[in-house]
Amino acid sequence: MNLDLTWRLLKGGGRRGLLGTWLTLGAVAVATALLLFAVAANSAFQARAERGAWRNPVPAASGAVAVEASRYDFVRDRTITVVDLAALPGRTPEPPPGLPRFPAPGETWLSPALAELAEELPAGELAERYPGRKGVLGDEALVFPGELVAVVGHAPDSPAMTAQRTDDWVVAKPPVKVASLAGQPSEDAEAYQVLSLIASVLMVVPLLVFGGAAARLTVARRDQRLAALRLVGATPGQVVAMTVAEAVIVALAGALAGAVVFALAVPLLAGIEMQGGPWFAGDLFPSPLVLAAVLVAVPLLVGLSAVAGLRRVVVSPLGVAKRETPPGMRFVRVLALLAVLAAFPLLTRGTSVSIIAVALALAFLCINLAGPWVVGMIGRITAASARGPARLLAGRRLVDDPRAAWRTVSGVALTGFVAGFLGLLSPTGFGDEVTGPPQLRVTAPAGQVTEVAAQARERLRASGVQATVKPVKNVVVAALGSAADDATLDRARTALAELVPGRTPTTQRDDRRFGIQILADVRVGTIVVLSVSFLVAIASSGITATSSILDRRQTYGLLRLAGTPLEVLDRARRTETLVPLTVMGGGAILVGAFCAVPFMIGGMNVVGTVTLVACVVVGFAGVIGAGALSRPLLRSVTADPAPRPD
Amino acid sequence: MNDVLVGRALAKRFGQTVALGGVDIAVRSGEAVAIMGPSGSGKSTLLHCLAGIMKPDGGEVHLLGQRIDTLGERKRSALRRSRFGFVFQFGQLLPELPAEENVALPLMLGGVPRAQAVRQAREWFAPLGLHSLEARRPGELSGGQAQRVAIARALVTRPAVVFADEPTGALDQQTGQETMRLLVEATKHNDASLIVVTHDPNVAAWCDRTVEVRDGRLLTREPGVYA
Numbered sequence: 029m030n031l032d033l034t035w036r037l038l039k040g041g042g043r044r045g046l047l048g049t050w051l052t053l054g055a056v057a058v059a060t061a062l063l064l065f066a067v068a069a070n071s072a073f074q075a076r077a078e079r080g081a082w083r084n085p086v087p088a089a090s091g092a093v094a095v096e097a098s099r100y101d102f103v104r105d106r107t108i109t110v111v112d113l114a115a116l117p118g119r120t121p122e123p124p125p126g127l128p129r130f131p132a133p134g135e136t137w138l139s140p141a142l143a144e145l146a147e148e149l150p151a152g153e154l155a156e157r158y159p160g161r162k163g164v165l166g167d168e169a170l171v172f173p174g175e176l177v178a179v180v181g182h183a184p185d186s187p188a189m190t191a192q193r194t195d196d197w198v199v200a201k202p203p204v205k206v207a208s209l210a211g212q213p214s215e216d217a218e219a220y221q222v223l224s225l226i227a228s229v230l231m232v233v234p235l236l237v238f239g240g241a242a243a244r245l246t247v248a249r250r251d252q253r254l255a256a257l258r259l260v261g262a263t264p265g266q267v268v269a270m271t272v273a274e275a276v277i278v279a280l281a282g283a284l285a286g287a288v289v290f291a292l293a294v295p296l297l298a299g300i301e302m303q304g305g306p307w308f309a310g311d312l313f314p315s316p317l318v319l320a321a322v323l324v325a326v327p328l329l330v331g332l333s334a335v336a337g338l339r340r341v342v343v344s345p346l347g348v349a350k351r352e353t354p355p356g357m358r359f360v361r362v363l364a365l366l367a368v369l370a371a372f373p374l375l376t377r378g379t380s381v382s383i384i385a386v387a388l389a390l391a392f393l394c395i396n397l398a399g400p401w402v403v404g405m406i407g408r409i410t411a412a413s414a415r416g417p418a419r420l421l422a423g424r425r426l427v428d429d430p431r432a433a434w435r436t437v438s439g440v441a442l443t444g445f446v447a448g449f450l451g452l453l454s455p456t457g458f459g460d461e462v463t464g465p466p467q468l469r470v471t472a473p474a475g476q477v478t479e480v481a482a483q484a485r486e487r488l489r490a491s492g493v494q495a496t497v498k499p500v501k502n503v504v505v506a507a508l509g510s511a512a513d514d515a516t517l518d519r520a521r522t523a524l525a526e527l528v529p530g531r532t533p534t535t536q537r538d539d540r541r542f543g544i545q546i547l548a549d550v551r552v553g554t555i556v557v558l559s560v561s562f563l564v565a566i567a568s569s570g571i572t573a574t575s576s577i578l579d580r581r582q583t584y585g586l587l588r589l590a591g592t593p594l595e596v597l598d599r600a601r602r603t604e605t606l607v608p609l610t611v612m613g614g615g616a617i618l619v620g621a622f623c624a625v626p627f628m629i630g631g632m633n634v635v636g637t638v639t640l641v642a643c644v645v646v647g648f649a650g651v652i653g654a655g656a657l658s659r660p661l662l663r664s665v666t667a668d669p670a671p672r673p674d
Numbered sequence: 675m676n677d678v679l680v681g682r683a684l685a686k687r688f689g690q691t692v693a694l695g696g697v698d699i700a701v702r703s704g705e706a707v708a709i710m711g712p713s714g715s716g717k718s719t720l721l722h723c724l725a726g727i728m729k730p731d732g733g734e735v736h737l738l739g740q741r742i743d744t745l746g747e748r749k750r751s752a753l754r755r756s757r758f759g760f761v762f763q764f765g766q767l768l769p770e771l772p773a774e775e776n777v778a779l780p781l782m783l784g785g786v787p788r789a790q791a792v793r794q795a796r797e798w799f800a801p802l803g804l805h806s807l808e809a810r811r812p813g814e815l816s817g818g819q820a821q822r823v824a825i826a827r828a829l830v831t832r833p834a835v836v837f838a839d840e841p842t843g844a845l846d847q848q849t850g851q852e853t854m855r856l857l858v859e860a861t862k863h864n865d866a867s868l869i870v871v872t873h874d875p876n877v878a879a880w881c882d883r884t885v886e887v888r889d890g891r892l893l894t895r896e897p898g899v900y901a
């Protein structure tokens with residue numbers, strides 16, 4: 029049947045045909061791996077949110093069995109999540125995840141990393157804060173491996189479970205009566221999920237463009253032979269079936285390879301720190317259903333793309349042999365972009381994060397719509413103003429196939445958009461170092477500030493920490509003096525633990541830690557998204573350059589026979605990428621910056637600007653480098669003294 | 675005496691295959707020579723050696739008394755661009771350039787300013803029966819029209835010799851005849867010599883004389899080579 033013919037077509041493509049097939053396979057593999065990454069990032073944040081849900085109690089309307097509260101503690105430079113639990117009288121609640129039984133009053137369970145740290149450090153610096161250690165928490169209780177968590181059991185009427193916590197410096201969950209420890213994802217976790225959704229949108233759109241490029245590569249390689257088949261008398265149905273079968277076979281192989289690449293990369297990706305720690309590898313693996321969906325969707329999309337690319341061959345047997353002037357790109361595309369840009373500030377008045385995600389996706393799609401039109405315009409201008417042959421060739425190429433050029437630069441253009449957007453958006457002001465000797469502060473219950481200060485003084489003296497303790501309004505401040513190092517600080521923290529039930533003494537640095545963490549996470553996220561976009565941009569420019577050489581190898585070969593210097597062809601190819609890259613990349617950065625203005629907090633920041641500039645430099649270098657890699661191919665293709673169509 | 679292009683004892687082998695086994699040939703100014711022979715006899719190889727596309731393993735090639743087969747690739751490339759013109763079977767026009775720019779390209783490569791190159795290129799369209807096709811792109815031309823554009827491109831630099839390898843190979847008989855007539859007339863009109871590789875006697879009939887190649891050798895001994 030057709031499959032047999034397809035297989036022979038695949039094998040019989042010759043050396044260069046095979047090269048095209050391999051390129052498609054590689055491109056689909058890269059696209060699939062990155063797509064899986066984008067999908068996995070979302071499910072990974074969701075997994076984290078669910079893992080941490082039990083620490084975020086839901087108040088029980090009725091049938092309460094326990095009281096739950098949580099707060100943060102600190103050791104060295106790390107955050108400990110402390111969950112206080114108490115069973116209500118006469119109730120036996122289900123234990124929380126990772127615990128063999130519900131903790132009795134006075135019992136403490138530590139996460140493996142915290143238990144280890146407690147062993148390592150002198151008891152007076154950490155272990156004494158958590159007396160009554162009964163065992164170690166299972167991984168089910170942790171948001172990420174190596175997380176520091178302590179679960180402390182109390183009597184329901186103990187001060188820790190009844191005292192107010194809300195006016196503490198560091199956000200804590202006040203005691204809540206719960207019907208179960210299922211809990212719900214915290215607001216923080218949900219914010220991270222939305223941010224990861226935005227990041228996925230930013231990564232997936234360039235990926236789709238790239239996937240389209242990969243699919244067209246198969247068709248570009250085949251269209252001449254297929255047109256010949258049509259001339260010989262193959263029916264349109266047969267031609268479509270064969271091409272699609274070929275594209276789908278190659279894409280399926282590529283998708284499988286991509287899944288393997290992704291699986292191999294998981295241990296590496298799991299090391300990317302977010303929210304203070306790396307990932308459970310299991311959380312990064314998408315569910316089998318999602319994996320199956322990706323493995324089906326990718327070949328399907330490639331197949332569809334192939335059909336679209338083939339329409340012209342099928343419509344007329346001479347479709348490819350006769351290359352006609354392509355229909356002009358419609359100006360409507362640009363109008364769509366302008367409309368979205370105009371609506372952007374209005375659209376984002378709400379500043380809800382999901383609205384930002386939708387608005388971003390819209391802006392992206394419109395940039396993608398307008399992109400080829402603008403490239404065509406650039407081509408016309410380049411060709412009209414060209415004096416030498418290289419620029420003329422480049423300009424005419426751009427006009428001839430603006431989509432191909434757009435495919436090359438779209439990655440960088442969209443990345444530029446991201447960079448412009450995030451470059452302005454990066455929050456600033458959290459990062460300032462706190463100077464001066466550390467001061468531990470804890471808020472005393474109303475009217476007890478003098479007594480609490482006296483107790484603090486006493487406890488610190490007992491543990492041999494030099495400190496000046498004073499009450500400031502209702503806050504007890506223990507200034508540790510300039511000689512205090514991390515160990516001293518932790519000794520002081522341990523001495524002051526449970527000084528005020530349910531409250532953690534904190535330094536100014538501790539109070540800022542969450543802001544610093546969010547800033548760090550946004551930076552990591554930005555870098556990840558930029559890296560992915562660049563990978564796509566560079567891979568796609570390499571592929572486009574290669575396929576454009578393969579497509580016109582006969583003409584290039586004959587031109588070289590007729591004495592056209594290779595440098596002119598090469599310069600034309602470089603111009604063909606560089607001109608749109610400069611215009612589109614620069615334009616996209618400006619558009620991105622424009623879109624970020626409504627969300628800007630404070631002014632432009634240095635880190636953002638530096639990231640932006642670095643992004644532009646790396647992007648240009650990468651794309652030019654990837655194009656240059658195809659130079660040997662150009663040389664080898666034109667070296668054949670008697671080029672013939674294969 | 676007025677030999678433009680002379681090949682002496684040209685030899686070329688590809689591995690075990692002897693493509694050329696000592697060929698002597700001389701082409702006079704304004705002369706049209708057809709090279710005929712069965713497939714695989716070495717016609718294209720001979721043309722490539724004479725045109726400086728390939729370096730022969732043995733023998734010499736002289737253009738207007740100057741030896742060209744020993745020149746480096748860069749110089750031979752420049753020579754092909756300025757002194758020779760080429761017409762191939764098909765696929766030599768850049769699909770994205772309009773016809774007039776395809777013709778102007780060799781001039782621009784030679785440093786002629788674009789406006790002037792295009793003006794010069796346009797002058798070739800009417801004589802070759804391509805009136806008002808200047809702005810068409812190769813995909814919008816018929817096979818015969820595309821070959822005539824290729825002829826214009828080969829002649830626009832006013833070369834000394836035009837090489838044509840199966841110029842009518844992709845055309846039907848009638849269009850092929852018309853194309854050959856135009857090719858021969860246009861080269862004569864420009865005082866260029868023409869070397870046409872073909873296996874069609876009807877094509878060869880348009881030339882002043884025919885040389886036969888068999889297994890890398892000429893059947894007819896060339897007059898004048900050793901003159």
Ligand SMILES: Nc1ncnc2c1ncn2[C@@H]1O[C@H](COP(=O)(O)OP(=O)(O)OP(=O)(O)O)[C@@H](O)[C@H]1O
Pocket residue numbers: 670688691692693711712713714715716717718719720873
């Ligand atoms: N690049 C090459 N590598 C190896 N062998 C070659 C190469 N080019 C030509 N040959 C061989 O040299 C011989 C002469 O080839 P050539 O192309 O000159 O033949 P031709 O007379 O032009 O044939 P045709 O009429 O089919 O075009 C043939 O046997 C061919 O197989």
Ligand SMILES: [Mg+2]
Pocket residue numbers: 717718719
């Ligand atoms: Mg031949």
